Amino acid sequence: MAFDRKAKSEEMMVVTTNYDEEPRRYATIINTTTLACLQRVDTTDLELSSTVKIATRTLHYDSSTKVAIKFDNPWWISKFGITEGGVANTDLPIRVCVYPSYNIHDKLDEPAVLLCTYTWSQDATRIGSLVNLDSPRGEDELKGLLLYNLARLHSTGSSFEEVYAMIKGSYITHHGFDWAMDDFSSGAFALFGPGQFRSLYPHLVRPAADSRFHIVGEASSANSAWNGGSIDSAYRGVWNFLERFKAYGLQEKMIEEWGTVPELETGKDGFAHLLVALGMLTQEQLAKGEKEVIKGATS
Ligand SMILES: Cc1cc2nc3c(=O)[nH]c(=O)nc-3n(C[C@H](O)[C@H](O)[C@H](O)COP(=O)(O)OP(=O)(O)OC[C@H]3O[C@@H](n4cnc5c(N)ncnc54)[C@H](O)[C@@H]3O)c2cc1C
Numbered sequence: 001m002a003f004d005r006k007a008k009s010e011e012m013m014v015v016t017t018n019y020d021e022e023p024r025r026y027a028t029i030i031n032t033t034t035l036a037c038l039q040r041v042d043t044t045d046l047e048l049s050s051t052v053k054i055a056t057r058t059l060h061y062d063s064s065t066k067v068a069i070k071f072d073n074p075w076w077i078s079k080f081g082i083t084e085g086g087v088a089n090t091d092l093p094i095r096v097c098v099y100p101s102y103n104i105h106d107k108l109d110e111p112a113v114l115l116c117t118y119t120w121s122q123d124a125t126r127i128g129s130l131v132n133l134d135s136p137r138g139e140d141e142l143k144g145l146l147l148y149n150l151a152r153l154h155s156t157g158s159s160f161e162e163v164y165a166m167i168k169g170s171y172i173t174h175h176g177f178d179w180a181m182d183d184f185s186s187g188a189f190a191l192f193g194p195g196q197f198r199s200l201y202p203h204l205v206r207p208a209a210d211s212r213f214h215i216v217g218e219a220s221s222a223n224s225a226w227n228g229g230s231i232d233s234a235y236r237g238v239w240n241f242l243e244r245f246k247a248y249g250l251q252e253k254m255i256e257e258w259g260t261v262p263e264l265e266t267g268k269d270g271f272a273h274l275l276v277a278l279g280m281l282t283q284e285q286l287a288k289g290e291k292e293v294i295k296g297a298t299s
Pocket residue numbers: 032033034037038064065066179183184185187188189216217218219224225226227228229230
């Protein structure tokens with residue numbers, strides 16, 4: 001992606017992909033990829049601040065892995081009386097087993113799916129090391145571990161051998177997914193490390209390239225790692241885009257339709273318009289401004 005200051009306003013943003021013969025040109029770009037994916041895009045000519053570049057390189061993304069098994073019956077309901085959705089936490093490698101609530105009233109002699117393990121962080125990389133991209137192929141070790149762990153988790157007060165045989169016997173298939181291995185995210189969600197929110201967030205929410213380039217997605221939100229954060233950031237991206245092109249009527253429509261977003265102060269005393277004004281400065285203007293600030297602080 002590049003910014004071509006000399007082009008016509010509606011063609012200043014340039015996108016080159018492996019799939020198009022000619023670059024595509026736009027008036028603005030709202031980037032919705034994770035920062036890990038953005039890191040792989042050539043942004044050399046996008047006039048990003050050095051802090052945004054640092055964010056794409058260093059903002060910590062946590063890992064998460066899930067493996068669900070399809071059984072020929074919901075034995076956790078029929079045999080163990082688990083009649084509500086919920087989780088079981090354990091020190092076993094599966095760590096968290098999630099009992100679904102959506103199929104709690106399904107027939108007890110029909111296939112049902114159990115999220116056997118839902119893990120984060122190091123627990124996720126450990127389970128993830130057993131998950132293949134074409135899950136469930138070649139995952140005998142994972143399958144064996146899950147069935148054994150499930151039997152241990154559910155055999156308190158009953159014979160382990162009997163429970164193990166019942167669980168093994170009702171297995172149909174499984175599917176695992178490790179978000180660290182997903183080329184469309186390269187990690188599960190942003191988990192700001194110490195000092196990272198304070199140092200990176202203010203720069204991630206500031207547009208760049210004449211305020212025509214906006215980064216949105218959960219990582220550029222105060223509610224990172226949640227769906228709500230990604231929606232808030234999308235609101236901010238669209239708002240700032242409208243601000244840049246002075247489409248104030250459409251901003252009013254946004255407020256009518258969706259209200260406001262707490263982390264984006266849009267009123268006349270807010271700072272949304274300042275973000276856009278800062279994003280419109282050239283790199284020379286920003287550098288000059290920094291020098292003035294340093295001069296003022298040291299004189
Ligand atoms: C295991 C797990 C459980 C979660 N549970 C919850 C929950 O219970 N509640 C909750 O609120 N949130 C939950 N979240 C978080 C929530 O899912 C995310 O915060 C949200 O989906 C992030 O949305 P996003 O639009 O920022 O990013 P994404 O949904 O990751 O979207 C990024 C998009 O960019 C695309 N992309 C990547 N590279 C390129 C490229 N080069 N060109 C074009 N497109 C590209 C990807 O295909 C993808 O569509 C969970 C997340 C995970 C991983």
